[in-house]
Amino acid sequence: MKIRPSTLLIYAVILAVVAFMARTELSLVVPAIPNFVAGIYFTLRRRLYIVIAAFVLAVWALFLNALFFVNYGEPILVLGPLVIRENAVKATMIVAFRLMTLVGPAMIFVSNVEPRELIKSLERDLGLPKGLAFSLSLAVRLIPLMNRDYNEIMNIRKERGFRRIPITPSDIKALLVPLVAVGIDRAYWIGIAAELRGFSLRKRVFKPSFKLVDYIIIALAIVQLVIVVFITPLLS
Amino acid sequence: MLLNAKFEYAGYGSEGFRLVDIVLGVDEGSSILVVGGSGSGKSTLFLALTGALSNLLNGDVKGYSIVKGVDLVSTEGFTNVARLVGIVLQDPDKQIAMSTPYDEVGFTLENLGYSEELVRKLVVDVLERFGLGSKMLREVEELSGGEKRRLTLASAIVHKPPLLLFDEPTASMDPWGISEVRRFIIDQLKAGRASIVIEHKARYFIDLVDEIVLIDNGRIRARRRTSELDREFMNMLLEHGVDVLKPTICRDKREHGVGDVLLEAKGLTVGYDDEVVLDNVDLEVRRREIIVLVGPNGSGKTSLMKTLAGFIKPLGGEINSKCNNVVYVPQNPDYMFLYTSVEEELEYIKRRIGEGFVRKLYVEAPWLRKVHGLSPHKLSHGQRRWLALAIARGLNPCVILLDEPTTGLDLVLYRHMKEWIKTLLGENVGIVISTHDPRIVCDLADRVYMVSNRRVREVSPKHALEWLEAPLK
Numbered sequence: 001m002k003i004r005p006s007t008l009l010i011y012a013v014i015l016a017v018v019a020f021m022a023r024t025e026l027s028l029v030v031p032a033i034p035n036f037v038a039g040i041y042f043t044l045r046r047r048l049y050i051v052i053a054a055f056v057l058a059v060w061a062l063f064l065n066a067l068f069f070v071n072y073g074e075p076i077l078v079l080g081p082l083v084i085r086e087n088a089v090k091a092t093m094i095v096a097f098r099l100m101t102l103v104g105p106a107m108i109f110v111s112n113v114e115p116r117e118l119i120k121s122l123e124r125d126l127g128l129p130k131g132l133a134f135s136l137s138l139a140v141r142l143i144p145l146m147n148r149d150y151n152e153i154m155n156i157r158k159e160r161g162f163r164r165i166p167i168t169p170s171d172i173k174a175l176l177v178p179l180v181a182v183g184i185d186r187a188y189w190i191g192i193a194a195e196l197r198g199f200s201l202r203k204r205v206f207k208p209s210f211k212l213v214d215y216i217i218i219a220l221a222i223v224q225l226v227i228v229v230f231i232t233p234l235l236s
Numbered sequence: 237m238l239l240n241a242k243f244e245y246a247g248y249g250s251e252g253f254r255l256v257d258i259v260l261g262v263d264e265g266s267s268i269l270v271v272g273g274s275g276s277g278k279s280t281l282f283l284a285l286t287g288a289l290s291n292l293l294n295g296d297v298k299g300y301s302i303v304k305g306v307d308l309v310s311t312e313g314f315t316n317v318a319r320l321v322g323i324v325l326q327d328p329d330k331q332i333a334m335s336t337p338y339d340e341v342g343f344t345l346e347n348l349g350y351s352e353e354l355v356r357k358l359v360v361d362v363l364e365r366f367g368l369g370s371k372m373l374r375e376v377e378e379l380s381g382g383e384k385r386r387l388t389l390a391s392a393i394v395h396k397p398p399l400l401l402f403d404e405p406t407a408s409m410d411p412w413g414i415s416e417v418r419r420f421i422i423d424q425l426k427a428g429r430a431s432i433v434i435e436h437k438a439r440y441f442i443d444l445v446d447e448i449v450l451i452d453n454g455r456i457r458a459r460r461r462t463s464e465l466d467r468e469f470m471n472m473l474l475e476h477g478v479d480v481l482k483p484t485i486c487r488d489k490r491e492h493g494v495g496d497v498l499l500e501a502k503g504l505t506v507g508y509d510d511e512v513v514l515d516n517v518d519l520e521v522r523r524r525e526i527i528v529l530v531g532p533n534g535s536g537k538t539s540l541m542k543t544l545a546g547f548i549k550p551l552g553g554e555i556n557s558k559c560n561n562v563v564y565v566p567q568n569p570d571y572m573f574l575y576t577s578v579e580e581e582l583e584y585i586k587r588r589i590g591e592g593f594v595r596k597l598y599v600e601a602p603w604l605r606k607v608h609g610l611s612p613h614k615l616s617h618g619q620r621r622w623l624a625l626a627i628a629r630g631l632n633p634c635v636i637l638l639d640e641p642t643t644g645l646d647l648v649l650y651r652h653m654k655e656w657i658k659t660l661l662g663e664n665v666g667i668v669i670s671t672h673d674p675r676i677v678c679d680l681a682d683r684v685y686m687v688s689n690r691r692v693r694e695v696s697p698k699h700a701l702e703w704l705e706a707p708l709k
Contacts (some may be wrong), residue, residue: 116335134333141335144377152571155547159563160574160584160631174574181613182570189330192288197391198318198347 005113005121007214012105014221018228019101025090027232028097031224035104043111051107059096066091115140127206134199138190142183149182238264238430239285239399243299246284247454255280255454258299260432264398267421267431271438272451273477273646274617278434281451282403285432286321287314303399318344322392324417326404326644328384332391337363337379338372341391348395358394366390381533382413389420393429400424402433406440408567408643410533410672414440415707436646437479440708452476477646483674483701494682495523498558498666499544499635505552506536506543512551513539517692519685521635521666526657526680529670530700531687537670538567540687541637544668559634567640569624573612578604581612581623585630597626600659618649625656635666642673654679674704 015031022028040048066088073086119136122128128136153175158164166172239262247254255277262268272278280289287308289295300307303320307313325331334340338359345355363372366386371379379387385405392400402421406414421431421444433441438448442462449459450473457476460469473480497520504517513536521527529537542548544555545564565572575581582604586594598604601622607615612623621641628636638657642650657680660667669676677684677700684700685692695703 116339137335137339138333141333141376144375145329148377149571152566152568153574155542155545155564156566156571157574158547159545160627161588162574173576177576177611178571178573178613181573181611182568185570185613186330189325189327190333192283192292193323193325193331194333194343195292196286196288196317196321196323197344201315201318201349202347203349 003112003217004125004210004214005109005118006125007210007217008105008109008113009118009122011217011221012109014218014225015101015105018221018225019098021225022098022101022228022232024232025093025097026235027228028094028101030227030232032097032100032104036100037104039104039107043107051103055099055103058099059092062095063088063092066095123205125208125210127204127208130199130202130204134194134202138187142186145186146179146183149179153178237261239301239303239432241285241299241301243284243297243301246289246297246299247280247295248293249296253277253280253454254296255284255451258284258451258456260285260449262399262430262432264430265425265428266447267425267433267445268447268449269438269441269445270432270434270449270451271436271473271476271478272457273436273648274644276452276476277454278436278451279403280454282401282434284309286323286401287317290314318348318397319395320397320399322395322397322400324388324392324400324402324405326407328381328388331388332376332384335376336373337368337376337387337390340376340387341394344391344395350395362390362394381408382410382416385409385413386416389417393424398429400429400431402431402435404435404644405433406435406437408640408672410531411704411707412532418444418708436477438473439480439482442480448473450476450478474647477648479647479650479675482705483678494525495664496558497522499562500556501544501553502556503553504540504543504550504555506539506548507551508539508548512690514687514692515690517553519544519692521668523634523664523666524661525666526661526682527666527668528677528681528684528697528700529668529687529692530672530677530684530704533672535687536690537687538639540692541639541668541670544635545637557635561631561633562635562637563628563631563633564637565624565628565639565641567643569620570613572624572627573620576611577608578610578612578615578623579608581627585627589630589632593630601626617644618652621645621649621653622656625660629660629663633665635668636660638667638669640671640673641669642671642676650675672704674701677701677704 015035018031043051067084070091071085071088075083075085076089077084119133119140123133157175162174163171166175239260241258241260243255243258245254245256246258258281260268270278270281283289283293283295284297285301287301290297290309291311291314297309299309301309306316306320308317332340334343341359341362342355345358360369360372363369366389368383368386368390376384405417409417418440421433424431433445435441442448445462447459447461450457458469458472470480499521501517501519505512506514506517517540529540531537539548541564543550545562547564573581575584582594603619607619612620615623642653645653657667669680677697681697684695684697686695686700686703
């Protein structure tokens with residue numbers, strides 16, 4: 001069963017909308033828990049520990065932030081001089097659930113979609129304009145080259161006695177100047193080569209070929225949207 | 237005639253560089269070699285012939301470039317360029333636009349509206365033929381330099397254009413890569429396709445083409461059928477920085493005495509994580525000595541240099557350095573420039589090593605005054621190489637590691653580079669050069685190490701030269 005990359009993208013985008021439209025912790029529980037669990041399940045083999053660690057850190061930071069800025073309402077827990085109040089917990093839960101709603105589908109998407117497949121799928125299934133599709137393909141091609149440029153420049157920075165990690169604006173400039181110069185020259189020639197290979201003749205490809213599983217997944221996302229936006233506010 | 241081109245002028249406006257009075261023609265199944273030194277107008281000619289100069293770059297062109305009755309200079313004719321011309325650019329990384337070989341070769345076909353099934357068939361077919369069948373869905377960055385070149389060759393002919401245009405196809409290629417390009421051109425000529433090769437390393441193509449055209453300062457200086465080549469014409473090519481001579485070992489004796497050991501590698505293992513690139517490397521670099529590393533693309537020359545420079549941690553063995561300053565100069569000089577103007581780069585050198593050295597640089601390169609305010613990236617290729625080397629010298633090195641320092645240099649610039657390297661010897665440094673360029677072995681090497689099959693072994697310059705020339709026989 002192969003789910004089309006466009007389907008996963010549509011799912012992730014709808015869930016992102018859901019995450020930002022929901023206003024209460026109750027309405028967010030519905031999409032947050034199953035999507036986060038699904039995200040973990042489908043990305044188990046792909047550096048899950050980094051995602052979990054980052055999530056735990058983010059929630060901890062959110063909680064500290066809530067303690068400083070929105071710690072009011074009824075006390076929930078008293079730890080010596082520290083009183084944790086209702087609103088701090090609520091705010092943390094809302095943002096944490098929002099994160100879970102966003103991160104779950106994003107994890108599934110990132111872990112299961114090759115950039116190349118995504119661009120092809122977007123072009124074919126959603127009729128992405130050729131210029132945009134080419135730019136995305138080119139970005140995928142250029143990222144490893146830019147990474148190579150970056151490493152070369154970092155080596156030279158070290159050799160020339162510049163700070164390893166750029167801090168000041170002049171440090172950042174010294175890093176960006178060669179990176180941009182080399183990148184622009186490369187993009188210039190690739191652009192010429194693409195035109196000489198008939199890019200201007202390229203036709204927009206729009207031949208959607210969604211299967212039942214794709215429709216089910218998109219429907220699932222829409223159901224969650226309806227529950228969060230229309231049904232849970234009625235319940236509360 | 238397949239291509240009939242004539243330009244009264246072609247360039248970037250009346251103030252900028254211009255080609256003037258260019259006339260070129262090529263018949264089906266024949267080929268011409270366009271030669272000239274750096275800055276002579278070779279790349280502008282490439283852009284003018286394809287119509288890119290007038291249609292993409294707002295160039296100022298008066299003339300025509302007609303292929304099979306279609307004038308590529310005109311806006312309407314330019315839409316046919318992909319059908320009529322296959323292109324191969326100097327640097328594969330500045331040509332390959334897609335992330336996998338399959339998509340790259342299919343790109344032109346998709347643009348030209350081939351059906352999906354036909355695209356699949358043709359792409360698989362051509363990739364198999366070019367030995368890339370097993371790698372068609374790999375990331376392009378996983379390919380070696382030679383494989384990337386093969387990919388550009390495959391992309392150029394997959395749609396069977398009648399004319400092929402090559403812009404310096406041997407730049408940064410090892411002898412095996414150059415040999416592949418030669419074989420490719422021979423095959424295409426046999427298949428009845430015409431070729432125009434724009435190149436300053438003429439010696440690799442003289443025996444393949446029907447005519448040689450020398451351009452200088454935007455004008456055709458001379459042209460000759462290859463069946464009528466004479467000494468006078470060859471000398472003219474040499475004078476204009478065109479490489480036509482087979483290198484020979486021309487320096488039997490050292491002109492300079494070598495000094496103490498500055499850098500020593502013992503039992504060195506070079507690699508990344510668990511991947512061993514080179515094993516058990518023993519190497520020493522002495523003061524006023526030039527060590528040359530030769531070997532195929534991807535054999536580990538650059539990794540060895542970066543390990544010696546301290547950028548890559550050795551997997552085993554030891555590196556002993558008698559000084560702290562081992563400086564690496566990358567193949568692409570642009571990486572060396574961290575400031576926005578030449579002036580700022582010189583200020584940096586002044587801060588590092590003092591005003592006296594910068595004054596010396598102004599004497600060595602009087603053109604510096606004219607380019608003070610320019611970005612280093614806007615300088616000519618030769619000037620960028622010189623400035624990168626000047627920055628390296630400003631770091632007060634005891635050993636300089638030069639990675640492919642002659643890539644893209646014509647004969648005139650090569651001679652300059654040779655002098656710059658000799659200047660370094662006068663500054664009491666040890667030099668390690670990684671190269672495929674047989675001229676370096678011939679003119680500069682005190683000792684030569686061959687890097688291949690995970691080993692580094694010392695060989696005689698004569699042996700290295702024979703080895704570098706062997707694939708081209």
